[in-house]
Amino acid sequence: MLVTPMLNYFGYLFDGGNWSFAQGSIPHLLLQHVEYTLITLLIAAVIALPVGLLIGHTNRGALLAINIGNAGRALPTFGLLSLMVTLVGIGTLPVLVALVVLAVPPILTSTYAGIRAVDSAAVDAAVGMGMRPLQVLTRAEVPMALPLIMSGLRSALLQVCATATVAAYVGFGGLGRLLIDGLSTNHYDEVFAGAVLVALLAIVLDLLSAAVQRSIVSPGVRERRGRRHRGSSDAPMSDAPTSDAAMSETSEQTETRQQQVSTASTSR
Amino acid sequence: MIDYIRNNQTIIWQALGQHVYLSLLPVLLGTVVAVPVGYLAVRRPALYQPIVNLGGVIYSIPSLALFLIIPVVLGTGVLSPLNIIVALAVYTFALLTRTVADALTDVQGETTQAADALGFRRLRRLVGVEIPMALPVMLAGVRVATVSNISLVSVGAFLGVGGLGALFTRGLQLGFIEPIIVGIVLSVLLAAVCDIGIVLLQRRLTPWSRVGAG
Numbered sequence: 001m002l003v004t005p006m007l008n009y010f011g012y013l014f015d016g017g018n019w020s021f022a023q024g025s026i027p028h029l030l031l032q033h034v035e036y037t038l039i040t041l042l043i044a045a046v047i048a049l050p051v052g053l054l055i056g057h058t059n060r061g062a063l064l065a066i067n068i069g070n071a072g073r074a075l076p077t078f079g080l081l082s083l084m085v086t087l088v089g090i091g092t093l094p095v096l097v098a099l100v101v102l103a104v105p106p107i108l109t110s111t112y113a114g115i116r117a118v119d120s121a122a123v124d125a126a127v128g129m130g131m132r133p134l135q136v137l138t139r140a141e142v143p144m145a146l147p148l149i150m151s152g153l154r155s156a157l158l159q160v161c162a163t164a165t166v167a168a169y170v171g172f173g174g175l176g177r178l179l180i181d182g183l184s185t186n187h188y189d190e191v192f193a194g195a196v197l198v199a200l201l202a203i204v205l206d207l208l209s210a211a212v213q214r215s216i217v218s219p220g221v222r223e224r225r226g227r228r229h230r231g232s233s234d235a236p237m238s239d240a241p242t243s244d245a246a247m248s249e250t251s252e253q254t255e256t257r258q259q260q261v262s263t264a265s266t267s268r
Numbered sequence: 269m270i271d272y273i274r275n276n277q278t279i280i281w282q283a284l285g286q287h288v289y290l291s292l293l294p295v296l297l298g299t300v301v302a303v304p305v306g307y308l309a310v311r312r313p314a315l316y317q318p319i320v321n322l323g324g325v326i327y328s329i330p331s332l333a334l335f336l337i338i339p340v341v342l343g344t345g346v347l348s349p350l351n352i353i354v355a356l357a358v359y360t361f362a363l364l365t366r367t368v369a370d371a372l373t374d375v376q377g378e379t380t381q382a383a384d385a386l387g388f389r390r391l392r393r394l395v396g397v398e399i400p401m402a403l404p405v406m407l408a409g410v411r412v413a414t415v416s417n418i419s420l421v422s423v424g425a426f427l428g429v430g431g432l433g434a435l436f437t438r439g440l441q442l443g444f445i446e447p448i449i450v451g452i453v454l455s456v457l458l459a460a461v462c463d464i465g466i467v468l469l470q471r472r473l474t475p476w477s478r479v480g481a482g
Contacts, residue, residue, distance in 0.1 A: 009340050073415050074459035076422040079452040082436040086445050162330030169426065170440070179332060183346075183426065192340060195333035202328045 012182075013193035024177065026197065033174035033201060036164045040096060041157055044103030049149075052108045056115025056145070057137050065112045072105025077163050085170045095167045102163055103156040110152025114145030144221055150213040157209055161202045165194070175201065272446035280435070284454055287431025290352050290424065291417040292462070297353070298360025299410060305361075306368025307394065310376070319365055326362035331355065331420050335427060352424040359420070360413040367409030371402035404477050407470045411463055418459040422451070432458075 012018060021027050055061045077098055084094030118141050126140035142149070168176025178194025181187075273280065309316040329337075334355040339346045342354065375398045383397040399406075425433025435451035438444075471478065 070415070070463070071456065073412075074419055074456045074463075076419045076433070076436070076452060076455045078422045078425065078433060079436045079448060079455060082440040083445060083448045083452065086439055086443055086448060158328050162332070165330060165332050166423070176332070179336060180426070188340075188346065191336050191346075195330075195336040198333045199329040199337070202330055203325060206324075206328045 009189050009192045012178075012187065012189040013196060018193075024173075026178075026193070029173055029175050029177050030197065030201065033161070033164055033176075033198070034205075036095070036099070036167060036172075036174055037157065037161045037205070040099040040103055040160045040164070041153070043096065044100045044107055044156060044160075045153065047100070048104045048107035049111055052111025052149075052152075053115060053137060053142070055108075056112040057133075057141065059116065062112065062116070065108055069105045069109035072101065075101065077102045078166050078169075081166055081170065090171050095170065095172055099160050099163060099167075103160050106155045106159065107149075107152045110148045110155075111145070114148030114152070115141050117148065118144045143218055146217045147213070147221060150209070150217065154206060154209045154213070157205055158202055161205055162198065165198055269446055269449070273450060276447070280450060280454070283432045283434050283451070284458070286349075286429070287418070287421050287433075287455070287458065290349060290421045290429070290431050291356065291458075292414070294353050294356035294417055295360050295410065295414050297357040298413065299364055301357075302361045302364035302368050303399075303406075306365045307372060309365065309369040310372045316369060319369065323362040323365050326358060331359070331423050332426060334358065335424060347428050349424075349429045351427070352421065352429055356417045356420060360417065363413050363416075364406070364409050368402070368406055371405035371409075372398055374405065375401040400474065403474050404470060407466055407473075411466045414462050414466065415459045418455060418462065422455060 018026050052065065055065045080101060081094060081098035084097055088094055115137075122140055122144060123136060126136045131139060164174050165176030165179055167174055168180040175194050175198045178190050178197070182190030182192075182194060305319060309319045335351050336346065338344070338351045338354050338358075339348065342350070344350050379397065379401060380393060383393045388397060421431045422433030422436060424430035425437045428434075430437070432451040432455050435447040439446065439448035439451070
């Protein structure tokens with residue numbers, strides 16, 4: 001009894017005919033999906049990275065960045081897409097706009113938070129070494145903020161990959177096609193194939209971006225971060241001679257952690 | 269716009285009500301499961317990495333995909349609201365276990381040693397010292413989970429159970445922007461209200477954190 005329905009659910013996925021490259025076949029939809037995801041991420045990064053760097057570097061407009069981040073997280077992409085389609089009609093533009101709006105906030109907030117979290121002593125040292133403002137940014141702040149910046153890009157990537165399925169609802173391609181078409185024709189094996197493929201694609205993209213992150217983040221920065229994550233227990237006692245200092249240390253840590261939690265979120 | 273709202277009050281209220289229920293119940297369920305599992309990851313450090321990895325993998329599953337996989341796993345109908353609730357509870361769990369584990373880890377050390385020295389037993393130390401101290405960070409995670417759940421529920425509209433998402437499909441089908449705008453505005457407002465609510469709750473629950481920060 002348990003085996004039969006499972007076989008049915010996997011029917012579409014394991015049907016070789018759906019894998020030969022043709023219009024609407026699984027490889028074709030998969031490729032389309034990756035294409036939408038990457039184009040969106042690129043546009044969003046071009047918008048959000050410079051703004052995030054600027055806000056983080058100058059510390060002006062921080063409130064704006066945080067608010068955009070929060071509002072963006074609350075904005076339902078499907079609603080935005082419906083609105084855009086109703087206003088301008090079906091086309092690439094509404095889909096791209098809706099997805100870019102989704103991808104900008106995580107990149108923006110984590111870039112900003114990453115730059116702000118850079119040890120000010122390191123920045124001072126960079127200035128002291130005679131670096132120009134742009135050099136301070138590109139050679140000191142960005143490399144040290146890279147883990148957080150990358151985590152923003154990765155969560156944007158995940159969200160876009162997940163949400164690009166919605167594009168199929170307004171007649172676009174991508175893996176969402178399987179979900180939407182399967183649902184409307186009651187072919188649940190097709191729906192299931194779409195769901196599994198999107199999930200796998202998301203996981204593969206996340207692993208790939210994790211590998212990219214590992215290769216571009218300086219080992220020194222990674223190490224520091226790792227140690228910090230272990231918590232306050234290994235903070236050297238000599239650094240916190242008075243209980244007052246210890247208190248401010250922990251509350252500062254709590255704040256950083258809270259910031260990490262809210263910036264590293266990967267809502268979809 | 270006003271005419272639309274006036275003529276469709278029942279539908280809008282129903283959609284909002286369903287939205288509240290579909291987004292907040294999972295936060296509760298997910299949190300209830302995440303706290304013990306997060307604590308387990310702290311008590312047994314060997315389990316920390318596997319638990320965090322599991323959360324990461326779950327979190328990378330797209331919502332629409334999860335909404336559609338869950339009925340297969342649970343045997344519920346594709347159109348059952350239960351799918352949405354379980355899926356969002358799973359996300360909340362995935363997001364919060366790591367947060368809970370990290371928050372509780374941050375509390376370890378002097379604070380727990382002090383509690384031990386005062387004669388707190390393990391459970392009392394957890395409930396009376398560790399959880400309250402970890403609350404600000406945990407609630408930051410709950411805020412993120414709540415807000416993201418609220419925006420995710422509307423995706424359920426594909427399956428016919430989407431709270432305010434129903435207004436989006438309706439508007440899309442009729443080529444009519446009023447329901448869409450009402451849906452977006454209510455969704456964002458709901459998220460803002462819940463977010464502020466949790467912040468206020470946190471202030472009530474952790475009065476010391478304000479003193480410390482000031």
